Amino acid sequence: MSRPEWYYDDLRQIGTDFADAAQVAAYDRNQGRKVAEDQVLAAALGLGAGQTLLDLGCGTGQFACEAAKVAGRVIAVDVSQAMLDFAAGRAKKAKLANLRFLRAGFLTYEHAGEPVDVAVSKFALHHLPDFWKAVALSRLHGWIRPGGLLFLRDVVFSFPDSDYRRGIENWIARVAKPNGDGFSAADFATHVREEHSTFRWILEGLIERAGFRILGCDAEDDAYADFRCLKI
Ligand SMILES: C[S@@+](CC[C@H](N)C(=O)[O-])C[C@H]1O[C@@H](n2cnc3c(N)ncnc32)[C@H](O)[C@@H]1O
Numbered sequence: 090m091s092r093p094e095w096y097y098d099d100l101r102q103i104g105t106d107f108a109d110a111a112q113v114a115a116y117d118r119n120q121g122r123k124v125a126e127d128q129v130l131a132a133a134l135g136l137g138a139g140q141t142l143l144d145l146g147c148g149t150g151q152f153a154c155e156a157a158k159v160a161g162r163v164i165a166v167d168v169s170q171a172m173l174d175f176a177a178g179r180a181k182k183a184k185l186a187n188l189r190f191l192r193a194g195f196l197t198y199e200h201a202g203e204p205v206d207v208a209v210s211k212f213a214l215h216h217l218p219d220f221w222k223a224v225a226l227s228r229l230h231g232w233i234r235p236g237g238l239l240f241l242r243d244v245v246f247s248f249p250d251s252d253y254r255r256g257i258e259n260w261i262a263r264v265a266k267p268n269g270d271g272f273s274a275a276d277f278a279t280h281v282r283e284e285h286s287t288f289r290w291i292l293e294g295l296i297e298r299a300g301f302r303i304l305g306c307d308a309e310d311d312a313y314a315d316f317r318c319l320k321i
Contacts, residue, residue: 090199097221099194100168104216104284105276107148108169116149116172119272120212127155130209134240136160140206143232145195146213150176150188156209157185164205168194195225204234211242215286219295222285226299233320239301244280245314247289257281260312289314 102108107116130152136142136159144153147165149172157163157180165188167173173190180188191198195210195217208229217225229239248256261281265274280286289308293316296303301318308314 097196097217097224099196099217099221100192102169102216104279107167108171110171113149113169113171113175116175117151119276121271122151124151124155127152130240131156131159134207134209134238136207141203143200143205143208145198145208145210145229146216147176147190148172148211148213150179150190152209152211153188154179154183154185157188158183160207161187163188164191165189166191166193166198168192168197195228196221198228198232200232204232205237206234207238207240208233209240212244214241215243215245215280215284218285219287219291222287222292223295223298226295226301230300230320235320237320239296239316239318239320241292241296241314241316241318243292243314244286244312245289245292245308246286246312247308247314248311250288256311260310263310264312292316 106112136156138161140160141162142156142160143164144156145166147153147167150165153163153165153176165176170192173192177190214222214225233239246256261274261277265277266272293303296316296318300321302321304317304319306314306316
């Protein structure tokens with residue numbers, strides 16, 4: 090589809106380069122999130138054999154594969170071909186045949202066929218500036234059936250705006266690992282400087298304006314948030 094000159098190029102990586110083979114190979118260890126967490130999420134979303142799930146920014150496919158064990162069909166989308174190749178290899182190893190992998194982003198994916206029952210996006214929406222997050226959420230809204238769910242998990246800040254310096258520095262001190270053991274302080278600094286994580290009050294407004302009702306927001310601390318949203 091042709092796009093205007095001013096349209097954001099979301100196939101381009103910003104911040105950490107997830108098109109880089111070394112980043113992809115190290116991602117699951119760096120991220121440190123266990124398969125069990127993705128199994129809990131897949132169960133909590135109430136996925137069933139008759140349902141289709143869309144995973145935007147699927148990365149190495151850990152969640153997409155767990156979801157494919159309970160959902161009828163999974164569409165796994167990412168801008169990084171290296172991530173998609175890794176995720177497809179994981180699905181093949183697990184003998185899962187109900188996943189489709191597509192190279193596209195929030196702003197370039199074109200949904201064909203019936204709207205999906207559930208869309209999930211974990212740690213990916215922050216790659217877009219806030220204006221384009223609004224566009225992405227409104228596009229997502231169009232791909233989900235009425236009454237369907239959107240689950241968003243991301244780095245989202247809920248410390249007071251004016252206290253940003255303390256909030257960011259405390260977050261990095263809490264989560265950064267020594268070099269080689271996971272994402273480092275330098276990686277988190279790159280995240281804040283070059284990616285587009287935003288405040289919770291901004292993201293809440295964007296989600297609601299896109300046409301979702303926020304059913305719940307769980308925040309493990311003031312730097313992360315999970316949003317469960319209903320398409321109305
Ligand atoms: C931090 S990883 C998260 C991967 C996975 N969802 C997880 O929870 O582990 C971010 C992923 O988003 C992808 N990504 C970056 N920009 C994107 C965009 N505009 N649209 C979709 N995915 C994007 C990256 O290639 C990367 O695989």
